[in-house]
Amino acid sequence: MAHHHWTNSEMPIQDTFTSGSGADRHDYHETQLEDILPVDQVVNDTGENLENVDVLETEPPQAIFQRSVLDAFSKALQWQTRKATFTCGGTLPILLTPEGRMKSGELTPILNERFNGQRMMARGVAVRWGSNGAGSALTLPALDAGEGEALQRLIGDCKPATFGRGGEDVYDESYRRAGALDTKDFMTDFCPYESGLVSIIEQYLLPPVAGELEPQVERSKIGEKYGLTFDQEVKIHAAIERRARGRGDFVNSSNVQPCLEELQVAPATTEEMFSLLGQLDKLGSGLTEKADLLDVLAARLSTKAREQGSSTPSREVGPNDPKRKMLSCGLRAELYKLNVYSGPSGVFKAHVDTPRSDMHIGSLVVCLPVPFEGGALAVRHSGREVVYKWGTDKPAIRWAAFYSDCEHEVLEVTSGHRVTLTYNLYLAPGTGLLNGAPKCLDPPSLPLFGHLHKMLAAERFFPKGGYLGIHLAHSYPHTHPRLHQFVPSMLKGSDMALYEVVVAMGLAVVLDPTDKNNLSSEDVIQCLEEMYKKQRKSGGSVTFLSKLKEQKIKDGDLRGEPEYGEDDDHFDVDNLDNWFIFDEDERPSDYDSDEARERCPPKVLALKKRCDARTMITWLGEKGHTEMSETLLAYGNQAELRVRYSSAALIVKIPRWAPRQAQFGIPATKPIY
């Protein structure tokens, strides 16, 4: 077969421009709207399937249909991000000029604009392979006969591609007919970060909280009612569900005790246990309602947690803790293989990729600009399918990413060569892998470090110590109703730099959301003081980060309480004294005292505490976003998706001069690093 390669005349520039906006951009098959709806929610135009006759009388069928479609859609957005978007893909057009490929760095903004803002590759993709002294190089798209020959060589140098079956790598042409190179045998200058692919995939495939990649537990009101953490709620549901199989709304009463024991909330005495069992199964029918059991378990678990107070298990996030997943907000793409599927019968039948670790969440396939026919990539999840048809007749890089548990398949390549790079996608702490990961960044190199160091080394700067509140420059979005704690790994740009510097200095710091009244959490000062004490005791900042994390995730954050001031609407913060029923001279020094509790509504006390905390803090900078912007996608009165942007501040404890002198008291003339 004569090798096909692109020439400049075949590929005029104008053509390249139009290829991105025409039909060619949508040549993958998109899921129909009906596919999104659970079967029982698909309603025909006449509304015949609807049970609710009342609605039928007052609303035209069309409106009912529309509403149910939108309802289902917004539900999907809310709870099933994971299912609604299981894959995404796109095109990176390669710009060819009459002179051939452009050199890197020659793209102009005008060209970008003409291309609908879509990113373009101005240069080809280079691949180098072969052993020492016998290496070859190739740039794709292949523009002349020489490059065409090099491509043939690359294909010839690939090894037959195996795949995993029954725990071992096997070669079976009826299942996979392809060639492959290992990462140790080739190099490429294609970079999924540089081209913007990783950011795009992060945006589409990473849910707001990566913990949602875990199987979803239907949210119950119970968690909120009893102030349970997410983990506690999951445990309760799991304990009950495991014993309720096939019994609808009930569990066998004989299962109540095992549930209580599993959650370590069983009554201490037999009498108590009997009374509890009697309470749950009043009729002695042998069946207990799930809802009742849920309530009892939740109540007992929450009481127990309260009794144990601050001695609850550490919330530290270790390297193997599943919470690490929740705190991840970035992706890392790791090059895995170069694959070649050649016509007429290159194929990889339906399979699921082997998970490489528990942080492995998906795969990225990048199809290099080599012409071929057939060879579509089909990706499936929950009975839905997206087919990427990439038979490239234009020099472009096509790509697709999908979750690990998606079945996928490369349909038969009928002619040409389908050359792909595959990447494993891993959850990572955040853009740039800054926080928590071994750092390549040296905080003293940040200009801020010098500034802050100078301040701390001056005796006249807070000689008696104090608290510094620094408003963050960016605001941070939250879409999860409960898991909206701030984590350092979310921080962007200058905020991240500030945080890194403060931590590197060994200062006690709290990352705290501020509400619309500009108030911090009520225990922010207490939290800083505890942290400072612990640091002094341990004699340094080595364990500092994990300590911070431990304290930062507070129960309130996990409880889904309206943390950001919604509830404070009833209180006029400036005139709080109207609510505060003590006289000036008889104010209790301790808000937690019994006296204070007796005479003040708890909300007022908490608010007062926050107001007072505020006056103890010296504030720097402007509050980033003065109001919470809320995007509300609501239809009817139930399902809604909210994105909240919240401001936050870093609150730093400045130690008194004496301890500070020991730490920072170097002469101002001496260079800092």
Ligand SMILES: O=C(O)CCC(=O)C(=O)O
């Ligand atoms: O090359 C492709 O399109 C995908 C290959 C694949 O599924 C794999 O390597 O696991």
Ligand SMILES: [Fe+2]
């Ligand atoms: Fe695969």
